Amino acid sequence: MTVLRGRGVSLSAATEGGERAVSIDVEAYYRRYGPQVLRRCRFLLRDEEKAVDAMHDVFVQLLRYQGALKDAAPSSLLHRIATTVCLNRLRGAKRRPEDREDELVLQIASADDTESRTAARGLLDRLFGRVPASSQDIAVLHLVDGMTLEETAREVGLSVSGVRKRLRALTAVLQELELEAA
CATH class of the missing domain: 1.10.1740.10 (RNA polymerase sigma factor, region 2, helix turn helix motif)
Incomplete structure (x- = not known):
């Protein structure tokens, strides 16, 4: 050699x-x-x-x-x-346009002071109050836990397109809430 x-x-x-x-x-x-x-x-x-x-x-x-x-x-x-x-x-x-909201989710999850955590909790309560309860599970699995769309779909028993649809609905509600807050 x-x-x-x-x-x-x-x-x-x-x-x-x-x-x-x-x-x-x-x-x-x-x-x-x-x-x-x-x-x-x-x-x-x-x-x-x-x-x-x-x-x-x-x-x-x-x-x-x-x-x-x-x-x-x-x-x-x-x-x-x-x-x-x-x-x-x-x-x-x-x-995957739903990934654009990852930054906002990260800001909510990493709120340090009491005022920021309270505001984040309020935003999440308003957000999840306007969508089905299963959408909360989907959001946590995909956006917080980092599961792929396929893994999330298997976990919640929906198709990938069903998961995408729920994430799009969450994004639309989140954008409405941001407009209301502005």
Whole structure:
């Protein structure tokens, strides 16, 4: 077996049986190309936190498929993976518009002082007073516990479209409440 190292790449070539295994040094790629990948993710997502998460996903993909990858043009490869990861995230966000309310749910859940907690409780009481009780379960399972739509649907015994419909109804009521408060 021949082992070559240098410039962020670790190549191992096994010559028995004519097979050749190529191993990519993902850690070295992360150090060398991480800032470039992060810039690409920032450009596409326009959100620092989402960009950092996407950048990490790029390198997770690299780890996952490193056995099938070639070491030629790593910069282009990482750029292509970053673009795909970010575009998939953007498409997913468009398909799941109910995720936009996650920030408000997080604010309600993380209210620190007594006044904020009281206001949050009041908002939740008004919100859940206008929708079926099962919608409260759906909201908690999906938005607070982080279950996917499919997992939530299985848990409450509805179809995925039924869960989406309930979440849309919750969003509509929440928007009405926000307009009333403004």
